[in-house]
Amino acid sequence: MEMNGGQALIKSLEMEGVEVMFGLPGGAILPVYDPIIDSPIRHILVRHEQGAGHMAEGYAHVTGRPGVAMVTSGPGATNIVTPLANAMMDSIPIVVITGQVPSLAIGTDAFQECDTIGITRSVTKHNELVTQAADIPRVIREAFHIATTGRPGPVLVDIPKDIVDPNNPRSAMEWYWPDSVDLPGYKPTMKGHPLKIKEAARLIGESQRPVIYAGGGILKARAAEALRELAEMTGIHVVTTLMARGAFPDSHPLCLGMPGMHGNFTAVTAMQEADLLIALGSRFDDRVTGKVSAFAPDAKIIHVDIDPAELNKVRRPDVPIVGDCRLVIEELIGAVRDLGADGTAFGHAAGARSTWDTQIDAWRAQFPLHYEQGWEEGDRLKPQFCIEALRDNNTDDTIVVSGVGQHQMWTSQFWHFEHPYTWVNSGGLGTMGFAVPAAIGAKVGMPERTVWAIDGDGCFQMTAQELVTAASERIPVKVAILNNAYLGMVRQWQELFYEERYSEVYLSPDLPDYKMWAEAMGCVGLRVESPEEVVPAIEKANSVDDRPVVIDFRVDWNEKVYPMVAAGTSNSDIILGPEQGEGGH
């Protein structure tokens, strides 16, 4: 069938099963926008290209299907660099299509030209400039394959205008759809090495103080059930990193919650004191390890990751296993069973294990997460109280999305994540402004679920305009702004580490007026200033289902995130907080 490159591009997306894409047209990508009118693919018109990228990420994370964004050349492309970098760091499968100036104009400083391939090379898993129309189906097929297999990540396809413009003879092509991809240099290892798996099972059987260190790879590999089986069979406690919240239910007796810089005492200390860390799809990030040389000094390491470059990057593993987390865990379960390491054959470790379990329970009882909401006149509203009220007034399948900063840490700490894919946030890159567009993308992917963005006032101001997109497209997300009138996390560091010299962190609680701003964007706007108003406002927000809702929670500007391990220090030097007589004031 004869068609032009633009039609072939859209048809290729249809062949890949794309149901929705996020984007904003412009000169170079114009010809591709024309066939969208005739396509069943839903296109959501964003207000800024960064929004399109984060929406694609939110969509991808909650659905497990690749997110798709399409933007024009030059500034359209540069505006989507941040979401690409974010998706690269957090291994989110997205495919971004950028327009490019016509082939003959490339390199001439043409209007809206930039070197998109050069700029995005280091923030994509792969990128490709398509040079002729006939390559389009093949390149799109490869892009989706690369984005979604192995360690997932962002792929960018750059399309010069002449090969998609029906008025240009270079766009003519004969339609085809490749049966398979031919990438001789790309063959991800899926199954773990049997000898290594045996060795890992042996270490598990011998360990007296083991901890499973579960990372975002569990979710990418759809391995939550396998993880649960492994933990329950071996009775080993599980910490879930920021990227893995929900991969193991918080209510499970073996769940220790989040480790790291703002992890809870038990999760941090159990890792620190462990004699075996079973790292599953986690990458020894500096926010988890603290000072690397002092991290879990007595622990042997089993490290499972689909990306060989993660093994021995930060910490040398005793047993490195390259492979898909789900497959490896399933193989590990079999090997543990064969060895009898599930408690039946390693009697000498059993006694020590029960001492360890008792120790963990003691830590949990002694050092729970803590805050105090006062109810006297003049007592300021605590952000943690707002999060607990949101949690208690929503079902546990609610999808929670956050930006980056204090609100993100409090949400990760105080929400109870019971199911995988209910938590969406920007982990590795730490992208402020992620929450609003990512929540919109999540809601598009899971329209029957309630989606709450819990955002900071600083973050909200970076991408709030996407609520116009949400209102006009009838995507009823809900946004809780924990408005403390500051760039709160920076303020916290300035208080604790810069002698309370507050440099450029004040934002004002009233400028902008968030309620009016929300209403101007077609949303319902609410404001909450005291603890009594919190639950009624949440109930009101939950009753709205035809447009987005924004609640401006005016919270205590002096509240800080604890526990805290100061950057560059050992996890053994965890600061519990002022209530325990440590930390700030």
Added chain:
Amino acid sequence: MAASNLPFRHHTLSVLVENKAGVLARVSGLFARRGYNIYSLAVAPTDDSRFSRITVVVDVESAPLEQVTKQLFKLIHVVKISELDPEHAVERELMITTVRAEAGIRSQVIELVDVFQGRIVDVGTDAVTVELAGPPSKLDDFEDLMRAFGIVELQRTGRVALPKLDRGGPARLRKVS
């Protein structure tokens, strides 16, 4: 001498890549991003025109090199990477150089070119251009000797290398990926 003051060691990587636009930029970019200097680089198609071989010599200590090669292998267009141990590899390089050779000293230059089994490929009134191929160390020696006469211009190709053939001894090629 403290370990950090030890001179960097040259590592020779033989990288088989798909013969596609931009692949060299992707490979070299991985070194540049970390501030590692590429000492020499040679790239050309292999006998199979779908693939090219990049022979890259880098100044990196072993530990970071492991991470770089793993990152290199993540590039979609990189098919295979081997680190070639100089003891167990055949390495060759080509040099052409123009050397001062006025009438009085020309015969001395020619004599040294003969000793090194080079060839004179161009002759001017007071200089000659010499072609010399061989192991990199031989080219280094020749370059040192020519300095005394005066090197006008010099160009080396950077080394190309292949592993020595297996004659039943221990494995000589450290396959990185």
